[in-house]
Amino acid sequence: MSESKGILYVVGIGPGAEAHATPAALKAIAESQLVVGYTTYIKLVRHLLEGKDIVKTGMTEEIGRARAAIERARDGATVSLISSGDAGVYGMAGLVFQVLKEMGWKRGDSPELRLIPGMTALNSCASLVGAPLVHDFCSISLSDLLTPWSVIERRIEAAANADFVIGLYNPASGRRTRQIVDAQTIIRRHREASTPVALVKSAYRDMEQVVLTDLANFLDYEIGMLTTVIIGSSNTFMFEGYMVTPRGYTNKYSFDGTVLPGQRPGFSLVVPPTSEAD
Numbered sequence: 001m002s003e004s005k006g007i008l009y010v011v012g013i014g015p016g017a018e019a020h021a022t023p024a025a026l027k028a029i030a031e032s033q034l035v036v037g038y039t040t041y042i043k044l045v046r047h048l049l050e051g052k053d054i055v056k057t058g059m060t061e062e063i064g065r066a067r068a069a070i071e072r073a074r075d076g077a078t079v080s081l082i083s084s085g086d087a088g089v090y091g092m093a094g095l096v097f098q099v100l101k102e103m104g105w106k107r108g109d110s111p112e113l114r115l116i117p118g119m120t121a122l123n124s125c126a127s128l129v130g131a132p133l134v135h136d137f138c139s140i141s142l143s144d145l146l147t148p149w150s151v152i153e154r155r156i157e158a159a160a161n162a163d164f165v166i167g168l169y170n171p172a173s174g175r176r177t178r179q180i181v182d183a184q185t186i187i188r189r190h191r192e193a194s195t196p197v198a199l200v201k202s203a204y205r206d207m208e209q210v211v212l213t214d215l216a217n218f219l220d221y222e223i224g225m226l227t228t229v230i231i232g233s234s235n236t237f238m239f240e241g242y243m244v245t246p247r248g249y250t251n252k253y254s255f256d257g258t259v260l261p262g263q264r265p266g267f268s269l270v271v272p273p274t275s276e277a278d
Contacts (some may be wrong), residue, residue, distance in 0.1 A: 004110075006075060007112050009032075013118055013204065016044040033078055034054070035069055087115065087117075087118065088115065110269060127203075131244050132196075135247055151178070153182070171227055172224055187215065188215060193235075196214060199211040
């Protein structure tokens with residue numbers, strides 16, 4: 001092993017377009033001798049990789065990518081392990097820590113870890129359809145490749161019952177078509193059929209597609225692995241082609257800025273006994 005301590009950047013590159021990658025992400029890649037990633041993500045940043053070593057592998061080979069990046073960085077290299085979106089959100093960061101734990105790595109050992117955040121898929125997709133995430137929301141992956149479907153079902157039920165805006169990652173694939181249908185069935189028990197739904201495929205990439213529809217009809221459209229599904233809460237509404245979830249200001253203020261009777265700025269919302277405010 002080299003005496004010099006290597007650096008492992010775990011980098012979120014955002015949706016893929018350079019305009020939506022952070023300066024810190026671009027700097028990390030520029031400083032790296034080796035860039036490791038899923039083949040599709042390597043293609044998204046290929047214009048940044050001239051003169052660098054590259055390790056690219058396919059789907060389901062995440063452990064191999066993590067080990068390759070860690071081992072090269074442990075030996076003294078500067079390495080970027082890239083994920084789309086944020087590497088800490090359904091990305092490679094968690095697996096890196098698991099592999100390091102299995103290897104017996106301690107803080108102060110090589111490699112030095114530097115985690116670089118990126119714009120998540122949910123953030124980028126939301127920006128294309130309006131402001132659907134302004135109030136409480138959650139994200140749930142429908143992939144049961146690593147998580148039992150029974151666990152995913154419980155999470156969908158809980159989120160729907162609690163009236164979260166719900167972002168669904170990995171909603172369907174060639175072999176997984178039942179899960180998104182079951183998810184709709186569960187959520188329909190708690191939401192009106194007219195609840196706004198956004199389907200965003202490949203946000204800020206060449207094949208970008210955006211559909212705004214509703215809970216009753218969103219399964220009529222093509223949904224695949226590159227689609228993110230955003231399902232509104234009971235308060236989400238459509239306005240001029242935009243999907244909007246209100247924060248709740250009108251529970252306390254009128255639109256001229258005056259405070260409603262019984263409310264005080266800076267204090268907890270006073271809810272009438274017979275109703276529930278947003």
